[in-house]
Amino acid sequence: ILRGWEAQPHLRPYMASLQLDGKHICGGFLIAPQWVLSAAHCTEQMGDKHFQVLLGAHSLSAPEPHKRLYNVKAQIAHPGSNIHNNRDDLLLLQLEEKAELNEHVKVLPFQREDREVAADTLCDTAGWGTITHSGKRPDRLQEVQRPVISRELCNHRTRHDRTITEKMMCTDSNKKDTCKGDSGGPLVCNGVAEGVVTAGSRVCGNYKKPAIYTRIAPYAEWIDSIMASRDG
Numbered sequence: 001i002l003r004g005w006e007a008q009p010h011l012r013p014y015m016a017s018l019q020l021d022g023k024h025i026c027g028g029f030l031i032a033p034q035w036v037l038s039a040a041h042c043t044e045q046m047g048d049k050h051f052q053v054l055l056g057a058h059s060l061s062a063p064e065p066h067k068r069l070y071n072v073k074a075q076i077a078h079p080g081s082n083i084h085n086n087r088d089d090l091l092l093l094q095l096e097e098k099a100e101l102n103e104h105v106k107v108l109p110f111q112r113e114d115r116e117v118a119a120d121t122l123c124d125t126a127g128w129g130t131i132t133h134s135g136k137r138p139d140r141l142q143e144v145q146r147p148v149i150s151r152e153l154c155n156h157r158t159r160h161d162r163t164i165t166e167k168m169m170c171t172d173s174n175k176k177d178t179c180k181g182d183s184g185g186p187l188v189c190n191g192v193a194e195g196v197v198t199a200g201s202r203v204c205g206n207y208k209k210p211a212i213y214t215r216i217a218p219y220a221e222w223i224d225s226i227m228a229s230r231d232g
């Protein structure tokens with residue numbers, strides 16, 4: 001997160017850190033006791049390794065009472081996701097067991113009505129992604145508030161030039177923005193997850209490349225079908 005601020009500890013108890021060998025790779029968030037939603041692009045650099053999911057954390061390094069690292073039993077990328085574009089950039093992770101829910105670990109509801117979030121709506125996004133252009137990584141969860149911009153503006157020839165589908169949405173990226181390592185985190189508007197951070201053009205903080213999110217509502221049935229098909 002560029003030009004954001006440190007989140008109030010545990011006020012975003014749904015946040016997950018997807019880790020490889022103890023290193024934060026991507027964000028994610030708890031959508032059910034045993035399921036985390038993230039971005040399919042996050043699996044690009046893992047090879048044959050397996051993610052672990054950190055829940056209940058504020059600091060990535062300090063011991064905290066409700067922090068717990070979960071192994072992943074199943075990892076399902078959306079069948080339409082691929083490395084050449086940002087379409088269907090969703091990843092479902094089934095934890096080895098149901099997360100223990102408490103004040104620091106909670107599920108975040110996601111939007112199920114397929115209706116656009118109005119332009120100028122202020123939404124929040126959070127993550128342990130880089131906080132400078134040089135790639136400095138934070139130890140503690142950062143957050144930023146960004147206004148939604150219309151698909152028409154986001155698709156302008158000088159912005160993302162008609163690559164933003166009706167299953168994506170954008171926020172202004174002037175200075176304050178998501179960045180490397182924030183992929184997979186939620187875009188929260190009025191307390192509901194409306195989108196999942198996608199890397200898009202992999203540019204950060206440049207108003208010419210607005211931040212892109214996979215809208216969740218169009219995928220509600222896919223998400224429900226995967227969760228229902230794997231032991232409850």
Ligand SMILES: CC(C)CC(=O)Nc1cccc(-c2cccc(CN)c2)c1
Nearest residue numbers: 041042044178179180183198199202203
């Ligand atoms: C396997 C993946 C973790 C590799 C990766 O994501 N790289 C990468 C590099 C630069 C910017 C970004 C990036 C992320 C989220 C939002 C944005 C755009 N604001 C950029 C992402």
